[in-house]
Amino acid sequence: MTHILDATAAGDQDFLAPAARISGNGTAGLIPMTDLEHADRLRRMREGTLGSLHSWELVTAVDGPGVRMTIFLAGCGLRCQFCHNPDTFLMRDGEPVELEDLLKRIKRYRKTLNASGGGITISGGEAMMQPHFVAKLLEGAKELGVHTCIDTSGFLGRNVTDSMLENIDLVLLDVKAGIPELYKEVTTGELQPTLDFGDRLAAKGIETWIRFVLVPGLTDSVENVEAVASIVEKWPNVSRVEVLPFHQMGRDKWNRLGLEYKLADTEPPGRELIESAREIFRSHGLTVY
Numbered sequence: 001m002t003h004i005l006d007a008t009a010a011g012d013q014d015f016l017a018p019a020a021r022i023s024g025n026g027t028a029g030l031i032p033m034t035d036l037e038h039a040d041r042l043r044r045m046r047e048g049t050l051g052s053l054h055s056w057e058l059v060t061a062v063d064g065p066g067v068r069m070t071i072f073l074a075g076c077g078l079r080c081q082f083c084h085n086p087d088t089f090l091m092r093d094g095e096p097v098e099l100e101d102l103l104k105r106i107k108r109y110r111k112t113l114n115a116s117g118g119g120i121t122i123s124g125g126e127a128m129m130q131p132h133f134v135a136k137l138l139e140g141a142k143e144l145g146v147h148t149c150i151d152t153s154g155f156l157g158r159n160v161t162d163s164m165l166e167n168i169d170l171v172l173l174d175v176k177a178g179i180p181e182l183y184k185e186v187t188t189g190e191l192q193p194t195l196d197f198g199d200r201l202a203a204k205g206i207e208t209w210i211r212f213v214l215v216p217g218l219t220d221s222v223e224n225v226e227a228v229a230s231i232v233e234k235w236p237n238v239s240r241v242e243v244l245p246f247h248q249m250g251r252d253k254w255n256r257l258g259l260e261y262k263l264a265d266t267e268p269p270g271r272e273l274i275e276s277a278r279e280i281f282r283s284h285g286l287t288v289y
C-alpha cells in the first residue's frame with residue numbers, strides 16, 4: 001500500500017499511488033513509555049495495554065475508505081524482498097506506547113474519521129505480531145464507534161481470534177505470490193497460513209481487499225498472477241484487488257540498515273505490465289484497482 005510518500009510510513013501499503021498525508025509523524029503526540037523496566041514492558045505487552053509502535057499518521061484515499069488514522073506497529077516475521085520499510089522488522093525498534101494514549105488520539109480524530117466514512121487501519125510491520133494489543137485496540141475503537149481495518153500478510157492469521165474478527169470491519173490482505181515456492185522465495189515464509197486466514201475471512205463474510213505487489217522479474221509471471229487470481233476468486237468476501245507497482249523508495253533504508261537488498265537493480269513495472277496483471281484479475285471476475 002502506498003500512501004503518502006513519507007519516510008516515516010511503514011508497511012505493505014507503501015506501494016499505492018501517493019494520496020494525501022494530513023498529519024502525523026513518527027509517534028508524535030504519544031508519550032513513549034521508555035522508562036518501563038524490561039519485565040514490566042513484556043508483561044504489559046502480553047496483557048495488551050502496551051504496544052510497540054513504529055509510527056502513525058492520518059491519510060486519505062489509502063489504507064481503506066475515507067480518512068484513516070493508520071497505525072504502524074513494529075515487528076514482522078517475514079522478510080519480503082520488496083519490503084519498503086525494513087526499519088519495521090524488529091519489534092524492539094518500536095516505541096512503547098500505551099493503549100489508552102493511542103485510544104485518546106483516535107477519539108480526538110473520531111469525528112473527522114467518521115464524517116469521511118473512514119476509520120483506523122492497523123498496519124506494520126505485521127500487525128499480528130502484537131495480537132493482545134491489537135485485540136484491545138480494535139475493541140476500544142469499536143467502543144468509540146470507529147470503523148476498523150487491519151492490514152496484514154495473513155502469515156500470523158492464527159493469532160487472530162474469533163472475537164477479534166468480530167471487531168474488524170475490513171481486512172487488507174496481502175497475497176504476495178500464488179505459487180508456494182515463489183511465496184517462500186519472495187517472503188521467506190509459507191503461503192498456506194495466508195490461504196487459511198483468507199478462508200476464515202471468507203467463511204465469516206468479512207469484507208476483504210487483496211493487495212498484490214507486482215515486481216518485474218519476481219512476481220510478474222502470468223503463471224503467478226493467475227495463481228493469485230485463482231486463490232482470490234474463491235473468496236466471495238473480496239470486494240477489490242489492488243495491484244501495487246513495485247518501487248524503489250525503500251532502497252536507502254535497506255542500505256542504511258546494512259541489509260542485503262536483492263532488488264537494487266529492479267525497475268518499477270511499466271504501464272503495460274501493470275495493466276496486463278490487472279486484466280488477469282479482471283478475467284477472474286474480480287474488481288481491480
Ligand code: SF4
Nearest residue numbers: 076078079080083125
Ligand atoms: S510483510 Fe513483508 S512487506 Fe510487510 S512489513 Fe513484513 S517484510 Fe515488509
